[in-house]
Amino acid sequence: MKRLAQLTWPRVARAVADGATTVILPLGATEQHGPHLPLGTDTVRAEALAERLAERWPALVAPALPIGCSDEHGGFAGLLSLEAETLAAVIVDCARRMVAWGVRCLVVLSAHGGNGRALALAEARLRQELPELAVWIPDAGTLCGVAVREVAAADGVSIEAVGLHAGEGETSELLHLAPEQVRMDRAISGYTGDMAEGLTRLVAAGTQALNADGVVGDPRLADAARGERYLTAQTACYEAGLTERLTAGHPTAGSAGA
Numbered sequence: 142m143k144r145l146a147q148l149t150w151p152r153v154a155r156a157v158a159d160g161a162t163t164v165i166l167p168l169g170a171t172e173q174h175g176p177h178l179p180l181g182t183d184t185v186r187a188e189a190l191a192e193r194l195a196e197r198w199p200a201l202v203a204p205a206l207p208i209g210c211s212d213e214h215g216g217f218a219g220l221l222s223l224e225a226e227t228l229a230a231v232i233v234d235c236a237r238r239m240v241a242w243g244v245r246c247l248v249v250l251s252a253h254g255g256n257g258r259a260l261a262l263a264e265a266r267l268r269q270e271l272p273e274l275a276v277w278i279p280d281a282g283t284l285c286g287v288a289v290r291e292v293a294a295a296d297g298v299s300i301e302a303v304g305l306h307a308g309e310g311e312t313s314e315l316l317h318l319a320p321e322q323v324r325m326d327r328a329i330s331g332y333t334g335d336m337a338e339g340l341t342r343l344v345a346a347g348t349q350a351l352n353a354d355g356v357v358g359d360p361r362l363a364d365a366a367r368g369e370r371y372l373t374a375q376t377a378c379y380e381a382g383l384t385e386r387l388t389a390g391h392p393t394a395g396s397a398g399a
């Protein structure tokens with residue numbers, strides 16, 4: 142049992158005394174994910190990755206923060222979003238309390254790219270205010286991008302189909318994690334042009350300017366078994382990254398990107 146919210150305080154104290162001095166904080170979002178995926182898609186993915194990482198590392202998993210910075214999805218019903226400064230402040234506030242009960246390393250695992258600016262702000266503040274806390278805030282794309290592309294390529298799925306948002310990639314993962322929440326009968330292909338150009342346009346003008354349905358990629362190709370392989374590949378990347386950070390003696394050298 143690694144979920145902080147499901148433990149009693151004596152069990153947390155014992156776990157920390159036994160060496161579980163790392164906390165993984167999953168960050169999600171509440172934003173449109175096309176006509177076929179739930180708004181909490183990124184939260185489901187963040188929680189799943191955090192729990193998998195905690196199976197391979199002596200860490201506790203904090204409750205996922207289900208609202209991130211998602212204003213690029215403005216114009217779609219259901220959006221909840223925080224200012225970057227607000228999200229950064231929440232992360233810093235939580236970290237302060239963790240340090241008080243013995244946490245020595247914080248891993249912020251964000252499954253939503255739009256949280257990048259908030260993560261950079263949080264990281265800068267944490268380094269300044271809590272130098273005793275090792276902080277690792279990896280950029281998912283940088284850390285796991287190659288591994289994800291390899292899984293897709295092995296199945297003949299193009300990177301344009303995998304997509305950046307509500308495409309084959311996220312849809313496959315949700316088909317594995319929460320199939321009852323996926324409406325494959327509503328899945329339609331979205332923007333499938335150049336992904337680097339698509340990302341630039343998405344960040345600059347919002348998802349709606351790129352695709353009226355909010356889909357970047359082609360979710361019709363999604364497959365639950367491939368979703369499991371995506372998650373396994375990403376977990377391995379996080380585990381390797383965490384090991385490298387903590388054994389290299391530079392645990393605060395993580396980067397918070399898009």
Ligand SMILES: [Zn+2]
Pocket residue numbers: 174182183252253306307311
């Ligand atoms: Zn997403």
